[in-house]
Amino acid sequence: MRTICFYFQVHQPYRLKPYRFFDIGDDHHYWDDFSNRSIMRKVAQKCYLPMNALLLEMIHKYDGAFKVSFSMSGVYLDQLEAYAPDVLESFQKLVATGHCELLNETYAHTLAALKSKDEFQSMVKKHQEKIKKLFNGYQPKVFRNTELIYSDQIGAMVAEMGFDAILTEGAKHILGWKSPNYVYCNSIDPKLKVLLKNFQLSDDIAFRFGNKGWEDYPLTTDKFVKWINDVPEDEETINLFMDYETFGEHQWAETGIFEFMKALPEAVFSKTNFTFSTPSEVAAKIPPVGKIHVPIPISWADEERDLTAWLGNDLQDEAFDRLFEMEELVKSIDDDDIQRDWTYLQTSDHFYYMCTKFFSDGDIHAYFSPYESPYEAFINYMNVLSDFMIRVKEKISENKASQLN
Known part of the structure; x- marks a missing residue:
């Protein structure tokens, strides 16, 4: 089995309004409702609505052979209900196809896994309930922690909660000579599969696509398919993990990002021996090659792929x-x-x-x-x-x- 696994993180925070020292004890509403609504509507028009429509078209066009997965934070889903019910409906249509997998995460997009097991589990269960309510009883099998933060201990907590697999970063300092294009397992509880992001190919789309200074610009489907075909034959899964806002927001429509995605499945099906799979399918069909040891937490952020984007100063x-x-x-x-x-x-x-x-x-x-x-x-x-x-x-x-x- 040779397969490509697309996973998209979808998240928007509730932003705080300017809150002065003199407001303490007097003003108990903290949230910038205007900014939160306006940003949600802006990104909905640039990314969520057009990209959801494109993915739905692609799933139908290829009769379910093209598949994707999403992790939507609870705070994002709250904002969809409040500001963008049309976007929520478009996600519901995608999930109803049976070829779009939803992943579990923490409701608050929290760092609780680093501080409190009780609060971490509470946030995961709250997110489960939200997904079940909004998506017709849907129950995720795969977990994705906030910002792909992972360690051996976090994986063990996730395994304890009954998940089949977890997603994280294919960090170079963890892998060494190993490839991210295999399935691994948690070093404490081996029944939990670990799927690693291929950061090179993922970031070619997410960060470098519209960069005219990049030596491989412009990125075409032919070029991308060639890179996929260059992956050694025994490496079975290419995990392309990225922010959903890549499409239309971080990489504007003018860059050709939507046209690239629309053409990619046909190029993969006609010029490679790869298929498309959801994370749960990858975990079920591909046996792990061994344990992945991550004693210190990693993430998918910044050059260090550690926690310093959020904690440390x-x-x-x-x-x-x-x-x-x-x-x-x-x-x-x-x-x-x-x-x-x-x-x-x-x-x-x-x-x-x-x-x-x-x-x-x-x-x-x-x-x-x-x-x-x-x-x-x-x-x-x-x-x-x-x-x-x-x-x-x-x-x-x-x-x-x-x-x-």
């Missing part, structure tokens, strides 16, 4: 630690507003905006951030967190008072 670590100090208190409170804000404040993007890297990675962080600087992102987040702490403590005091009465 003083700003990020301080914000992350202060947030999770409240975990037990928040869990003791039965209040929908508190629970909603707790969920949305966990989203990894808040910590991504606090990254202080320079050079090319720093440029990427700045591109995605609504703030002028990482320090502004930190101050705004901590102001919100200070108000949230006050609300949590007040709610606990109210509960204790009512119990005494």
